[in-house]
Structures are given as structure tokens and as C-alpha cells.
Amino acid sequence: MTDAFRFFLTLLDLAGLILLVLYFVQMGLAAVLPARRLRFPAPAALKFTFVIPALNEGLVIGATVETLRALAPEAQVVVVDDASDDDTGRVVQALAAQDSGVSLLRRTLPQARQGKGLALNWAVQQLLNRLRIDGADLTREIFVIVDADGRITPELLGEASSAFADGRVMGAQARVRIRPSVLSLAPRTLSGRMLEQQQDMEFFIIRHLQHLRQRWHSVGLFGNGQFMRASYVHEQFRQGRLAWPDCLLEDFASGVEMRLAAPDHRMIFLDSAVTQQGLPDLRRFIRQRARWTQGAMQCLGYLPRLWSAGMPWLARLDLSYFILGPWLNAVIVLSLLTQPFRWAFGAHGLILDPLVSALITGVNVVLQLQWVARYQREHRLNTGQVLFTLVSLPVYGFALLLSLPLAYWNHFSGRRTWDKSSRHVEPGEAVPSMNGD
Structure with a gap:
């Protein structure tokens, strides 16, 4: 084994160690710093419009629309049918015929099916045209982006009204929670239940990270439960920019565009939740996470703009760390791929003192255990459920690792298809009739 290759392995291991320390710092701060209580003026008189991009969502769209109308009867619900093959449009049309608070916007090929972002830009432009014709005050109009399986909690719009009473707030993101669909454990459902529960715990951890980011003015928007002030969106379009990049x-x-548009724009994290389906199928989960990872890779071009913009340096660091995440994770993947060569040729990279290795392992274990303990307190898990959560952790980590090669392959092969997640009928809900009966 050449000295050059040993040096390469040492650099690779050193980079991995630095990344691990950065991860510990971020997670440690999210764990120990309390959520900052924000004070807002009295809740503003706002008008909310739910915008639901939908492609072949016939299994879930009816229940979602009905739930939104029941919990937010004063809000409008607009479904954007992106040229569905199933009965998505027919289900929504039937609801709209009975309820003036529901409307349907249809996209047609070849413009349709070009991605969720383009569908949202097109639909919101239609809605802005209507609002301007009606003479609406766009500063009081709020668009709420909800996935076709999204369900809000009753407190969400009240919390959002308080946040948007501050005229500097242009966007907000609701907490996301997972609705389990695997309700009983059996050999064939075990992996699905693990995946769903770990997805919920992941969003539980993200909630704490979002509170940390709120201190740094770098709250992330997720898409499901995403609030945007109409006046901001209108200004983006007026200047020739897309509110949702392609x-x-x-x-x-x-x-990111919202933060770059003006230094005083604020984004808020809302503790009230929007719930969504989990992905109990490993293949569907890997495809979703590969899409998310590839999407972050596509955001690499934002780095020069972030570092030339007037925003807090901690916000720049946090956003840059997220954007660089897939590229940094490639170091970990490469380290794993080189292990067979190390075993075969007896090559070593960075050799750590056993005490240092034990310390790193201990810190990682403590971080994971404290998240499980917090999750247990919120959900009041019994001992068996806690053990199940602990056993699920490595399974979930392995599933995430499997998604990385697919993301890299898709990115470098030029595949940009919007590989949307498929939905399923949830327990207790009726299967929609394809005949309209």
C-alpha cells in the first residue's frame, strides 16, 4: 500500500471525524437550549387559503379537503390537479359542487407534471390574479401549502395568525407529525412500523432543530404546513423570480429565497402541527429520501448568494451546512466503501486512541438516548415501546444510508424527475369509489 493512499485514507477519516463533531455540536445545542418564546402583537384578521398540489391523489384527497373545511371553515381550499390519471379531479369537483369554499385548478400536459414547485407557482399566480381583481389586501392573505395527505391540528391557524401579526413575518413552518398506518405488529408489518415510528421521531428532533434555527433566523420550510404571505409571493413574481424554485x-x-429577498424578512416555526402519512414501505422511503437529498444537492448554487447577502452569520452557516450535507455525507459513504480495501491490504487511515474512540461512541449514544427519552415523555411510551424505538434506530439509519447512492446516481446521471411519494388508504377510512357512487 502506497504512502499516498494511506495519506488519502487519513484525510478521509479526519474529514469524517470533523463532520461527526459538527453533528454533535448541532444536536447538542438543539438538545440543551430551550425554545425561545416569541412575543407577537394581537392576532391579525387574516385570510387563509390552503393550496394542495395533487398528482394521482384520489385515495386521500377527499378526506383531506373535508378535514380542512371542518377545522378551518372560514379558509378557502384550492386543489391543484397536476394532470392526474386517477379520479383526483372528479373527487374535488364533487366536493366543490357542494361547498363554495372548495375549488379546483387543473393543469394539462405538456405543462403539467413538471414538478411540485412549478405547479405551485402556476396555481398561486392564478390565485393572486383573483385576489387583485377582488381588491384584496395581500398583506393579510396567507397561502398555506398542504400535501394531499396533510391534516392540520385545530390550534394551527390561531398560532399562525399571531405570528403573521408581525408585518416582518413572511413565512412560517408548522411542526410535522406522522400518522401511523401500521397499527399491529406482525412479521410482515415489523419493518413498516419501525420506519413510520422513526419518521415521527425524526420530525420530533427536527422540531428542536427548528427552535434552534429560529434563534439564528434560518427556520427551514418543509412544504407540508408551509405558510407564505401573499404580498411577498406577489413581489417575487413581479420581480421575475419564482416563489418556489424549480x-x-x-x-x-x-x-432560502425568502431570506435572500430582504434582510428583515422573518420566518417562524409553529409548534402546532400538520400531520401526514408515514412511509411504511422501504422502497418508497428510499425514493423519497433520495429525492430530498438530490434536491439539497441542486441548491448548491445558493452558497455564493448566501455569503454575499446581509444576514446573520449563524444563519449563513446553518443554511450552508444543510446545503452541503449531501456532499459531506459522501465522505461517510466513501469511507464505508473503502473498508473492504483496508481489510484486504491492511491499510489504515487515522488511528484514534481507544479513549477517544470510546468518548465519541459515548457522546453519540447519549445524544440518541436523550432524544428517545424526550420522545418517550411526549408520547408516554411504555417499556416495550421504548425498547422497540431503540431497536428501530439502526434499522432507520441503514435505510437512510441506502438512499444516498440513489440520490448521487440520480444527480450525476441528470435524472430530475419529481418522484413523488405514493399514498395509501389509512385505517378507518373508506376506499374512494372510482364510479362516483
Whole structure:
């Protein structure tokens, strides 16, 4: 084994160690710093419009629209049918015929099916035209982006009204929670239940990260439960910019655009939740996470703009760390791929003192255990459920690792298809009739 290759392995291991320390710092701060209580003026008189991009969502769209109308009867619900093959449009049309608060916007090929971001830009431009004709005050109009399986909690719009009473707030993101669909454990459902529960715990951790980012003015937008002030969106279009950039992570990119548009724009994290389906199928999960990872890779071009913009340096660091995440994770993947060569040729990279290795392992274990303990307190898990959560952790980590090569392959092969997640009928809900009966 040449000295040059040993030096390469040492650099690779050193880079991985630095990345691990950065991860510990971020997670440690999110764990120990309390959520900052923000004070807002009295809740403003706002008008909310739910915008639901939908492509072949016939299984879930009816229940979602009905739930939104029941919990927010004063809000409008607009479904954007992106040239669905199933009965999505017919289901929404039937609801709209009975309820003036529901409307349908249809996109047609070849313009349709070009991605969620483009569908949102097109639909919101239609809605802005209507609002201007009606003479609406765009500063009081709020667009709420909800996935076709999204369900809001009753407190969400009240919390959003308080946040948007501050005229500097242009966007907000609701907490996301996962609705389980695998309710009983059996050999064939075990992996699905693990995936769903770990997705919920992941969003639980993200909630704490979002509170940390709120201190740094770098709250991320997720797409499901994303609030945007209509006056901001109108100004973006007026200046020839897309409110939702044309990439596979249009929600995160829309938040970056919002921060770059003006130094005083604020984004708020809302503790009230929007719930969504989990992905109990490993293949569907890997495809979703590969799309998210590739979307972050497409945001690399934002780095020069971030570092030339007038924003807090911690916000720049945090946003840059997220954008660089897939590229930094490639170091970990490369380190794993070189392990067979190391075993075969007896090559070593960075050799750590056993005490240092034990310290790193201990810190990682403590971080994971404290998240499980917090999750247990919120959900009141019993001992068996806690053990199940602990056993699920490595399974979930392995599933995330599997998504990385697919993301890299898609990115470098030029594949940019919006590979949307498919939905399923949830327990207790009726299967929609394809005959309209």
C-alpha cells in the first residue's frame, strides 16, 4: 500500500471525524437550549387559503379537503390537479359542487407534471390574479401549502395568525407529525412500523432543530404546513423570480429565497402541527429520501448568494451546512466503501486512541438516548415501546444510508424527475369509489 493512499485514507477519516463533531455540536445545542418564546402583537384578521398540489391523489384527497373545511371553515381550499390519471379531479369537483369554499385548478400536459414547485407557482399566480381583481389586501392573505395527505391540528391557524401579526413575518413552518398506518405488529408489518415510528421521531428532533434555527433566523420550510404571505409571493413574481424554485427541494429553496429577498424578512416555526402519512414501505422511503437529498444537492448554487447577502452569520452557516450535507455525507459513504480495501491490504487511515474512540461512541449514544427519552415523555411510551424505538434506530439509519447512492446516481446521471411519494388508504377510512357512487 502506497504512502499516498494511506495519506488519502487519513484525510478521509479526519474529514469524517470533523463532520461527526459538527453533528454533535448541532444536536447538542438543539438538545440543551430551550425554545425561545416569541412575543407577537394581537392576532391579525387574516385570510387563509390552503393550496394542495395533487398528482394521482384520489385515495386521500377527499378526506383531506373535508378535514380542512371542518377545522378551518372560514379558509378557502384550492386543489391543484397536476394532470392526474386517477379520479383526483372528479373527487374535488364533487366536493366543490357542494361547498363554495372548495375549488379546483387543473393543469394539462405538456405543462403539467413538471414538478411540485412549478405547479405551485402556476396555481398561486392564478390565485393572486383573483385576489387583485377582488381588491384584496395581500398583506393579510396567507397561502398555506398542504400535501394531499396533510391534516392540520385545530390550534394551527390561531398560532399562525399571531405570528403573521408581525408585518416582518413572511413565512412560517408548522411542526410535522406522522400518522401511523401500521397499527399491529406482525412479521410482515415489523419493518413498516419501525420506519413510520422513526419518521415521527425524526420530525420530533427536527422540531428542536427548528427552535434552534429560529434563534439564528434560518427556520427551514418543509412544504407540508408551509405558510407564505401573499404580498411577498406577489413581489417575487413581479420581480421575475419564482416563489418556489424549480428543484426537487422547492420548499427549502423557497425559504432560502425568502431570506435572500430582504434582510428583515422573518420566518417562524409553529409548534402546532400538520400531520401526514408515514412511509411504511422501504422502497418508497428510499425514493423519497433520495429525492430530498438530490434536491439539497441542486441548491448548491445558493452558497455564493448566501455569503454575499446581509444576514446573520449563524444563519449563513446553518443554511450552508444543510446545503452541503449531501456532499459531506459522501465522505461517510466513501469511507464505508473503502473498508473492504483496508481489510484486504491492511491499510489504515487515522488511528484514534481507544479513549477517544470510546468518548465519541459515548457522546453519540447519549445524544440518541436523550432524544428517545424526550420522545418517550411526549408520547408516554411504555417499556416495550421504548425498547422497540431503540431497536428501530439502526434499522432507520441503514435505510437512510441506502438512499444516498440513489440520490448521487440520480444527480450525476441528470435524472430530475419529481418522484413523488405514493399514498395509501389509512385505517378507518373508506376506499374512494372510482364510479362516483
